[in-house]
Amino acid sequence: MERGELPADTDPAELLKALAAPIYFRLVFTGEPVDEATADRAVHVALAAAHAHVLPAV
Secondary structure: OOOOOOOOOEOHHHHHHHHHHHHHHHHHHHOOOOOHHHHHHHHHHHHHHHHOOOOEOO
């Protein structure tokens, strides 16, 4: 956020939750493996959510 790569109103905790949620879901609920592609996809989704301003600080 300091470098202007994310909206200034992004809540860091919400960003981390958005990143961890799909990985946690695979590990706990589906038992699917978490590989590099899964991790990359989780990063892209979390960053897209931040850029869409859906993770604002409350």
